[in-house]
Structure formats: C-alpha cells, structure tokens
Amino acid sequence: MVQAKTELRTRARELRRAGRTYDEIVAELGVSKSSVSLWVRDLPRPRASPERMHAMREARWAPYRAFRDRTRKEAREAAEREIGTLTDRELFLIGVGLYWAEGAKSKPYRRSEEIAFVNSDPGMIQVFLAWLTLLGVEPERRRFRVMIHDSADVAGAERFWADLVGGDVADFGKTTLKRHNPKTVRKNVGADYRGCLVVRVRQGADLYRRVEGWWYGIVGASVRSK
Known part of the structure; x- marks a missing residue:
C-alpha cells in the first residue's frame, strides 16, 4: 500500500513537471485532488503551452462563434x-x-467598345450570364478565359469555371497565369481560390x-x- 502510494x-x-494541471493528473491517476495538491505543491505552476492556450481560447470563444454563425x-x-x-x-x-x-468600360484616352466582364465570384458570373441570355446573346458569341496565380490549382480552377458555365475546358481561351511574388502575403489562397473568369462577347460593340x-x-x- 505504501509502495503504491509512493x-x-x-x-x-x-x-x-511535464506541465499537467491538477485536474489532468487526477483524471490520469484516479486519486483525489487534495492528494495531488499535497504531493506537488512545492513544484512551480507550469506555464501553459501555446497549444493549451489556443485550446483554451477556442473553448472560450466557440459558443460565441456558433451563435454568430x-x-x-x-x-x-x-x-x-x-x-x-x-x-x-x-x-x-x-x-x-x-x-x-464590374465590366470593362471605354475611356476617353482608350476607346474600346466591347463587352468584357471579369470576376472571381461565381454568383456574379451566373447573374451576368443570365443577363446575357435575357438580352439574346447566343452562347456561340461568348468566350471564356481563366486568370489565376500560377501557384494555385490551375487545372482544378479551369474545371470549376467550365462546370459553372456549362462548357468544356477545351473550349476556353488560354489561361492567364499571374506570377506569384514570394514577398507578397496573399489572402486569396486555399481550396476556395479559383482565380477569376473572363467573359467576353464577340461583336459586342453595339451591345456596349x-x-x-x-x-x-x-x-x-x-x-x-428625387
């Protein structure tokens, strides 16, 4: 009995010493908290690790985030x-x-009467295409091209936009790759980053x-x- 307690x-x-709290020691050893306090009270209180601090913050703010969402x-x-x-x-x-x-517009210093629309928001693209259909712009007059950073999943982005517009990647124009600058901290990264889709209308001067x-x-x- 004495040996087991020792x-x-x-x-x-x-x-x-490994940084465990009283509650964690109690849970692991199955002893009372008063015993743990007696055994380790001369040891300094452990500093919380970054991982533990993160977990504590998450536990504190999780209910607020759930309510907000x-x-x-x-x-x-x-x-x-x-x-x-x-x-x-x-x-x-x-x-x-x-x-x-959001679309391209002619400037006094650069006359260019064409219909060209560039956006990264799939919803914006869908509304724009529905508008073109309402105006009687045939699918054959529409041209598509992807613009995206070269460090992204280019093939995946091309498939995404092709599926969205109901076309084929092979029918798209050549993708424009924007060279990534390592010194730039970009926010548009991750699986949801698909670059921008460029939509142009052939013979669009009159429509413009x-x-x-x-x-x-x-x-x-x-x-x-007013």
Whole structure:
C-alpha cells in the first residue's frame, strides 16, 4: 500500500513537471485532488503551452462563434427569401448596373467598345450570364478565359469555371497565369481560390453602346425621381 502510494506520488510529480494541471493528473491517476495538491505543491505552476492556450481560447470563444454563425446564416436566408422571383425587367436593370460597376468600360484616352466582364465570384458570373441570355446573346458569341496565380490549382480552377458555365475546358481561351511574388502575403489562397473568369462577347460593340445608354438612362431616371 505504501509502495503504491509512493509510486502514485512520484508519477504525479512527473506529470506536474511535464506541465499537467491538477485536474489532468487526477483524471490520469484516479486519486483525489487534495492528494495531488499535497504531493506537488512545492513544484512551480507550469506555464501553459501555446497549444493549451489556443485550446483554451477556442473553448472560450466557440459558443460565441456558433451563435454568430447561426445568426448570420438565419439573416442571410431570410433576406434571400425576400427576393423571390425576378421579373425580366428587374434582371435587366440589375445586369446593367452589374456590368457598369464590374465590366470593362471605354475611356476617353482608350476607346474600346466591347463587352468584357471579369470576376472571381461565381454568383456574379451566373447573374451576368443570365443577363446575357435575357438580352439574346447566343452562347456561340461568348468566350471564356481563366486568370489565376500560377501557384494555385490551375487545372482544378479551369474545371470549376467550365462546370459553372456549362462548357468544356477545351473550349476556353488560354489561361492567364499571374506570377506569384514570394514577398507578397496573399489572402486569396486555399481550396476556395479559383482565380477569376473572363467573359467576353464577340461583336459586342453595339451591345456596349446600348449598355452605356441604359446606364445613363438609369442615372437620369434616379435623379428625376428625387
């Protein structure tokens, strides 16, 4: 009995020196907390390891994050239901605003009347393509090309965008690879990074001029409505 207690005391001290807490020692040895306190009280309190500190922070903030994520999800789903079904006119106006905000535009110092849209958001691409369909732009007039950092999963990104637009990678233009600068700390990394998709419309000069007119028509109408 005495030998067993001595062995437990020795083991408790070893565990304490290894950085274990009272509760962890109690759980491992199956003894009372008062016994552990008596055996190791002369030893300095161990400093928490970075791993333990991280685990403690995670345990503390996990409920808050779960509540935040749940609240965010509920708000997004409620807002999504508010949209309902789009009329053709609503999609038309959305598309004009979307293009004028994100699409290529002619400049006084560089005249270039073409329809070209570049974006990394799959949803933006889907809305833009639905808008082109509404305007009667045939699939044969649409051209696609991927722009992405050369350090990313290029083939995977090409497949993703091809699946999204309902096409084939072989029908895409040559992918533009952006050289990675090791000195730059990029945030757009990981499995969700797929670069950008470039969508161009062949023979799009006339459509560009109409989009420009539609946009300024929206601007004028909004000013008059005040």
